[in-house]
Amino acid sequence: MPTVRDLQAMAGEEPITMLTAYDAVTASIVDDTGVDVILVGDSMGNAVLGHDDTLPVTLDEMASRVGAVARGADDALVVADMPFLSFGANESESIQNCGRMLKEEGANAVKLESGPHTVELTERLTELGIPTMAHLGLTPQSVNQTGYTRQATGREEAEEILELAREHEAAGAFALVLEHIPANLAAQVTEAVDIPTIGIGAGGDCDGQVLVFTDVVGLSESSPPFAEQFGDVRGEVADAVDEYIDAVESGEFPAESHSHTEGELDDLY
Ligand code: KIV
Ligand code: NA
Incomplete structure (x- = not known):
């Protein structure tokens, strides 16, 4: 069983790979390739649930997908x-909600979009045996305040991220996602903390990288500028569905091999 210690042992030794998944079949494919961490991201809101942003994703939806993964x-x-x-909003409720992901759904850890309000919670969760990953920089749940633009382009905000990274490490966070911030800031945060940093749109000097599965395989209709498409699954799916429709319309499918007959049913009508 993987633990957060195994992950921490990798930091600085070999790059950590993290990818999202939102269902069991995708998780099994991703897991077989040997990815280190599977994040059941609330990016599922955009990626698979058809929302414009992550805000509508519910705890029950997340729980269902975490169980599947x-x-x-x-x-x-x-x-x-x-x-x-x-x-x-409320410490006790936060702990129950996070605990549910491990206790009922089989997750190994949780991730919180972090800020000054998550330092104490990170400490409580860690004390209770719920490994907690922090997330700084662009935090899409705050899209109504920040938009999706690159964060920490000025000195003051950069210093705040550095400070929050240290505070979350001290609170017990086992790793830190850095999203859409300047590469030189991400490099300095990686230097400043001992826990692994995992970047997305944060340059090449983090201890690991994370991307959204649907962006990586080419299933998304659109993806952010910092993502890279490594396949064309959308095209593959469209081709397969096209061929299926053609085969039904032309009568090629189903063939005899897809059917069976029973002799005693021949003279019913
Ligand atoms: O929801 C998500 O997929 C994420 C990653 C992009 C870090 O939070
Ligand atoms: Na997320």
Whole structure:
């Protein structure tokens, strides 16, 4: 069973790979390739649930998907992303919601979009045996305040991120996602903390990288500028569905091999 210690041992030794998944079949494919961490991201809001942003994703939706991914994955560390307002407003409720992902759904850890309000919560969760991943820089649950633009382009905000990274490390966070910030800031945060940093749109000097599955395989209709498409699954799916429709319309499918007959049913009518 993977633990956060295994992940921490990799930092600085070999790059950590993290990818999202939202269902069991995808998780099993991703897990078989040997990815280190599978994040059940609230990016599922945009990626697979058809929302414009991550805010509408519910705790029950997340729980259902975390369970599916945990059942599909054998070796990767499964991290449950906590959706908007499922944490932060009330400590006891936050702990129950995070704990549910491990206790009922089989996640190994949770991730919180972090800020000054998550330092104490990170400490409490860690004390209780719930490994917690922090997330700084662009935090899409705050899209109504920040938009999706690059964060920390000025000195003051950069210093704040550095400080929050240190505070979350001290609170017990086992790793830190850095999203859409300047590469030289991400490099300095990586230097400043001992826990692994995992970047997305944060340059090449983090301890690992994360991207959204649907962007990586070419299933998304559109993807952010910092993503890279490594395949054309959307095209493959469209081709397969096209061929199926053609085969039905032309009468090629189903063939005899797809059917069976029973002699005693020949003279019913
Ligand atoms: O929801 C998500 O997929 C994420 C990653 C992009 C870090 O939070
Ligand atoms: Na997320």
